[in-house]
Structures are given as C-alpha cells and as structure tokens.
Amino acid sequence: MTDKYQTREERRKQLQSENNNKKPKEKKPKGKKKGAKQIFKRIFLVLISLGIIGIIAGAITFAVMVKDAPELDANVLKDSISSTIYDMDDKPIEKIGAVNRDYVKYEDIPDLVKDAFIATEDSRFFKHHGIDPIRLGGAVIANFTNGFGSEGASTITQQVVKNFFFNQPQKTLSRKAQEAWLAIQLERKYTKQEIFEMYVNKIFMSENMSGVKTAAKVYFDKDLDELTLPEAAMLAGMPQAPNAYNPFKNPDRAEKRRNIVLSLMNQHGYISDSEMKEAQAASLTESIVAEDKRETSDMKYDPFIKQVISEIEDKYPDVNVYTDGLEIHTTLDTKAQDYVDKVMYEGNVVEFPDEDFQAGISLLDTKTGGILALGGDRDPDVKLGFNYATENPRQPGSTIKPILDYGPAIEYLKWGTYETVEDKPTTYNDTAKTPINNFDNKFLGSMSIREALARSRNIPALEAFRAAGADNAQEFASNLGIKLNEMYESYSIGGLGGKDEGITSLQLAGAYSAFGNEGVYNAPHSVRYFTLNDGTKINMEPESEVAMQDYTAFMVTDMMKSVVNSAYGTGSTANVPGLPMAGKTGTTNYSADDIQKYNIPAGASPDAWFAGYTTNYTMAVWTGYAKRQNYLRSNTVSNDQRIAQLLFKNIMQYISQDVETADFKMPDSVEKVSIEKGTYPARLASSYTPSSQIISEYAVKGNIVQKVSEKYNKLDPAKNAKASYDKDNDAVNLTWSYGDTSDVKFDVSVSINGGAAEQLTTTSDTSLKIAKPDPDSTYTFTITAKSSSMTSDAVTASVKVPAKLEEQPATDENETVDDDTKTDDENTGTEEDKKNNNNGNGNGNNNSNNGNGNNNGNNGNNGNGNGNNKDDEEADENEPDENENEPDENEADESTQTEDAADQSQQSTTP
Incomplete structure (x- = not known):
C-alpha cells in the first residue's frame, strides 16, 4: 500500500485540522428572510380581507339596489298597457x-x-x-x-x-x-x-x-x-x-x-x-x-300622433308608447287640426290641380312653439305614412331670405329697414362666376331692403348675405333650429345643396315663430309632458332660447308685413284683411339638366312655399309633388304656385276668428324714422319734404341715418315752358310740365310789351289759354311753382302776337249775339261764323275756369281784366279738369319751329 496507514483517531484529528484551516463561509442573516415572508403574508391577508369586504359590500349594495325591484308577476308578463x-x-x-x-x-x-x-x-x-x-x-x-x-x-x-x-x-x-x-x-x-x-x-x-x-x-x-x-x-x-x-x-x-x-x-x-x-x-x-x-289607419289625427310618437321615442328610446301605459299630454288644437284636415282632404276649400298634388302644413303657437296642427298628407287612408310636414326636407326658396340674409344683416350690422341695396347684374364668387338672376330676369336698380324683400329680389338678398358674412348667417340659422352643414352663396336665395338637402315646413315654422316672438326661439314640439305607468311625470317642453335681438325680430317682421300688404309685395294672395301679419313667399327652380330631362316648361317650379305669422299663430306651407318631374305651373298659366298662399290664408283666417290678435310691438331698441321717398342712399325727410314723399322706416336706436335730404328745400322749377299763338282761334297758348303736381300750384303772371307784370292766376294745371290777345304785342309769361312755404325759381316763356289783318265787314248773319241765350240750332251763318261763335264761348269759359272772371260772351281782353280781380280761393273753385288742357310732353320736347314761326313764338327758361 503506498498510502500511510492511519488509525481512526489520527484520521479524525487530521480532518479536524483541515477544517480549522478552511476560510469560514458567510452566513445569511436569518432576520431578513423572515421579514420578507411576513410582508407577503400581510399583503395576502389584506387582499383576502379586502376581497371579503368587497364581497360583503357588493352583496349589501346589490341587496339595497334590488330591494325595490318589482315582483315577478305572471300577469304582467302576459299583458301590455295602451x-x-x-x-x-x-x-x-x-x-x-x-x-x-x-x-x-x-x-x-x-x-x-x-x-x-x-x-x-x-x-x-x-x-x-x-x-x-x-x-x-x-x-x-x-x-x-x-x-x-x-x-x-x-x-x-x-x-x-x-x-x-x-x-x-x-x-x-x-x-x-x-x-x-x-x-x-x-x-x-x-x-x-x-x-x-x-x-x-x-x-x-x-x-x-x-x-x-x-x-x-x-x-x-x-x-x-x-x-x-x-x-x-x-x-x-x-x-x-x-x-x-x-x-x-x-x-x-x-x-x-x-x-x-x-x-x-x-x-x-x-x-x-x-x-x-x-x-x-x-x-x-x-x-x-x-x-x-x-x-291604412283610421286614426283621426294620424300626422300629429305620428309626430308625438316620434318625439318621445327620439328623446326616450327605452320608452314604448304602445305598451308602457303612458298618459301623453300634447299641444294639439283639435279645432285647428279638424280644419286643416278639411282643407287637405276635401279639396273644396282650396282647389288642387290633381290627386298627386301634395302639401305639408305646420301650425304653431307663436309664443310657445307648440304644434297646434299638422297637415302631413292629402290621403287620409295612409297608416302613419309619410309626413310631408315633418319628413320632407325641400329647398326653401326665398323663404330663407329673412333667415340667412336680412336677419343677419340687421342683427350683426344693425342695418335699418331703409338700407340701400342694388339690384344689378351680379355673379356668384365661384370659379365659374355663375350669374345670379331674378325671377323676371330684370334688374330694378337701387332700393331699400324692405322693398327688396317684399319684391323677392335675389341679387339684393345676396348682397345682404355677403355683407353679414357666411359664418354669421350660419350661426343665425342655427339659433333658429336650422342646422346647415355647409354655407354657399347660393344658400342666400334658398338653393341648398351638398350635405344640406333642404328644410321641412316644421323647421321653417319654428324659425319664423321666433321673429314673431320678439326673437325668442322655442323648438317646435307636440308633447308637453307624459306620465309613466308608475305616475312619474316627464316634462317634454323645450327651454326658451334668445335667438336674436328684439330689434332684429321687429324690423324683419315689419319688412315682411310689406310682403303681404304693399302694392308690390309678392304675398298679397296670402293677406288676411284686418289681421296684423307678416310672411314670405318662396319658389324653387329646376336645373338646366332637369328642364331638359323632364321637358319642364318655362316658369314651372318644383316647390312653392308660404310662411307667415301673427302674434298668436305661425304657419309654414309647402306645396309640390312627391316626384320632382311633376311641376307646379307658373302663375301666368294657373294658380298652382299660389296654392300655398291660399292654404295659408284660409287656415289663418279660420283660426283667427273670434281671437284677439295684437299687432307686433316696437321694442325700446328701435326708433321710427321718417325717410324721404326715393333717396338712395336713404336720407331723412326735411321740413320741406312733401308729406306724400315721406315714408316711415325703422332703425336700431343710435344707428339712424344722419344726412337730411335737401331735395325739397327749394321746389323744382317748371319745365318745357312754351308760349305760342293760335292763329285759327286767335289765342295765346301757354304750356309747361312738372313731375308730381299733387302738392304743387303755379303762380302765372304776364307782361305785355315789357310792361309791368300782372298775375293771371294760381292754378294746379299746367296750361293756360288767353283768347283775343292784343295784336302786334309780345306776351311774356312767368311761371313759379309753390308748395306750402316753398317756391321754385321762375321760368319764362314769350310769344309775339302778329298784327291783325284788316277785318271784313260782317253780314247780318254774323252779328254778335249772346251765346248764353241762343241755342245751337239758332246759331246760323257760315261754318267759319259758327266756329268763331263757339270759340268765343270756349275761350270765355276757359278763361273763367282759370280764374279770369266774367268772360262769357265778352271780349277776351275784357275777360282777362275782370278775371285779375278774382282771389285765389275763387280761382281754385273754378279750376278745370286736371286732364282737360294737359300737354303732350313728348310733342313739346320734339317740336320744331321755322324761322317765320320763331318771330311769333319765343321760349326762354330762367333757372
């Protein structure tokens, strides 16, 4: 064995020594780990607690919400309530x-x-x-x-x-x-x-x-x-x-x-x-x-009830008028509605051209905007059918002019009703420079906005629209419930297009009612309020809104009075005598393409309107056909385009019977102004302006025209004064011309051969005849016009009476007789003698009529002398017929004289 053997004790000691020599490991703090776990547990417990609380709160809230829930009644599930x-x-x-x-x-x-x-x-x-x-x-x-x-x-x-x-x-x-x-x-x-x-x-x-x-x-x-x-x-x-x-x-x-x-x-x-x-x-x-x-439906007031249903469903879509047992209180005037139905359905009050002819009629209370009656269709058997009063947007024609043109001009520019506009050739400001025309293709020159509206002239309306500005016009219309998405110059005369296909008679009536209500707009409505089956009352009447200044409402109204009651107004057919009312006509045109496509005759129109109001009622009437190719014939052919006015007149006259109708009251913001007729731009009447030449207009207080007319400070002199000698009748004739002679008289004096001038007469005539003038004498006449305290410059005219030829001895038959005691049958003699005798009578009478005294049968010169002693009052009482000696102005202007005649007749004028 190569390794040294070690006992168990030796190995234990060695291991212990090695462990002692090793670097000790760092230990994590036990406190931090324990703290994180505690935070997590706390959050979890909080969430659990919140969840429990939320569930409890939700349950409590839900219980509170459902405690008043109706019972699940089986009978309710089967029955619905009318x-x-x-x-x-x-x-x-x-x-x-x-x-x-x-x-x-x-x-x-x-x-x-x-x-x-x-x-x-x-x-x-x-x-x-x-x-x-x-x-x-x-x-x-x-x-x-x-x-x-x-x-x-x-x-x-x-x-x-x-x-x-x-x-x-x-x-x-x-x-x-x-x-x-x-x-x-x-x-x-x-x-x-x-x-x-x-x-x-x-x-x-x-x-x-x-x-x-x-x-x-x-x-x-x-x-x-x-x-x-x-x-x-x-x-x-x-x-x-x-x-x-x-x-x-x-x-x-x-x-x-x-x-x-x-x-x-x-x-x-x-x-x-x-x-x-x-x-x-x-x-x-x-x-x-x-x-x-x-x-079809047998519902009596079908168009009106359809409007009632529509209003509730539009505002409260969750309400079902057929099943929810509502008590609906409306604005319906059954007397008015019955008469509207009679006019629409029977056709014997106003004659309609055919069965397809349609009308849409909206009658409102001027003060509240409440719908009193609707004429929605001429067929009474259609069940909740198309409503021509509320669902038929059409081009409004000239009825839009008070809304887009003259109303904004008065509102924002404070124009007076006498503001001058020009009816002259004009084009739109489009790229094509499209010309704008009047209905008669004529141009009438300068006129007031009152006259322009009453005559329904298109070009002055465009001028007012431009002056007020498109944005102001759009805002003004919006305030009256007419929301226009676009604004073109053609809108100024009712030619709506693009995104704006037109307006309904109900919208137009609503807008016009504000003019009659001192500028306060109330949206047209048929429902005052309704109650739910549980007794909850829901009000449906809209809030009143000030749409314009009271001066605008009054002045536009007064201008629209002229539409119906002036000699030149286009709405005279709609006028109800004795009823203070205002209104406006409107017709629309076919495009060139439509005329060619449908073979439309000249003067025909697809739509005809009349909208008007009193202080009690406002009504807008549209007439036309469902299909555009069916046209309304022109007024020169039939009354198709006047039927709207006839409908308005008959209905307004009927509903206004036995109802006191006050006139429109002038507000404190308006002043009445005396304007001299025919002054453009307008001028105040002077103290010399004849009463016949003064018209009453209105202006916003503080914005009255300042200039005073000087036209009548001195009267215009007579014109075309001419004196001539009538050889055949041995008389001098004096003629002159003058414009308006209604308030004017003329002082006429004469000077013979340069002598002192003597007054002959004061007359309202424009001619004078002197019989038997002195031969070989020059007569110089002076003519002066006068009115009240004003006089004109004098004008003169002279004539030379030739020397008299030697007279032939008279025969017995030509002896002078008293014409007053001799009949025509007794006037015997030659024809020339009869002429002389008759001329004597005529000259004498004529001079007498001119204030020249007792001249019958006497010598002409003596008659003149006696006549000069008559005073003016006697002269006035003996004035001749105004047309008896009226000269032909054209003949006077175009007359020429030969050199010989010039020696006998001379004319001069002194300014």
Missing part, C-alpha cells in the same frame, strides 16, 4: 297600444327566425342562467373605457324583464342590478322556450306594432314560415332601434343592419359563407310591401 293621448285642453283624443299584434307560440316559430334572433341578441341564450358572464365582462371593460352605457350586456332574458317591468327612460346601476336579479328569477320559474316566446311577442317593431309575427305580415305580407333568410335577418336586426331600421322609412339603414345580422349568423355557425353572401346581395326594397299596398 297609452292615452290628450289634446291641449287635456281631453283624451286617442288610445294607442299593442292591439296590432299576432301572438305566436314557440313551437310555431321557424328555426330560421330563432337562429337569426339568437345570433343577434344573445348567442349563449341556451347556456346561461339569465346573465351572461362573458358578455358582462366585455361590457364592463367597454364601460370603464368608454363611459357607462357605452355597451350593453343584456341577455334575451334581461330584455324580457326590461320590456315587461321597467320603462324608466334612463340607464342606472340600480336598474341593471334589478334587471339581473329578476332575470335570474325568471330563469328559475320559466323555461328557455317560454322566455323566448315572451321575447319575440313583446318586442316593438315600429309602425305601431309589436311582435315578430305581425312585423312579418306588415313588412313582407308573409307568415313566419314563409320568410326567406334575408327577410328573417332584417326582422332580427330591428329590436335594437326599431324606427331607425324601419324598412319603409329607412331602407338603406335597414339593409345595412340586415347584413350585420347575416354576418353574425355566419359567425355563430347558423349559415354558411355562400348563404351569407347570397342573402346579403338580395334587394330589400324589392321584398318589402309596396307603398300603395300598405295597411
């Missing part, structure tokens, strides 16, 4: 409820329909027990991410609970807890088949009906077992938003929703890819019932 509608006087007018429902048993529901609804509404319906934890988890995450209510987790069972037991129009945590609690109970008491049967018979499917079986009949005229895959999918997609996905009203949206349902059916394995694609390609509009074959 709603009652009341008029403005709280008298019941109609009951609407789930009467239009065909009940279907579970075993009679085709698998195709079951699969469509389950895939869409609750894919794990047959697996959960009332609540779907997976769906609930996804909804919780979505609600934390996007806010409470962003995504629902309701199962079909929960929807049954909600539809039967809850109708509160708000989403709350307590309601969700109660739904979940009742859903669990429902699953315990009823089978899945029974719950599904409750669901498909209860769901609201628009068109005043509930239940899938009824919907199949209404929309497709089929029983459930006759439905195709795309038809079943469309019905399954409706419960989420029944009115939005109504295929009659919104076929495009309904088709998109149907295709989503088909995708879900494919996703959950109910149909193949090829079946899905084939069904998605099917046309929805070809499968639904044609409009002329749809069910």
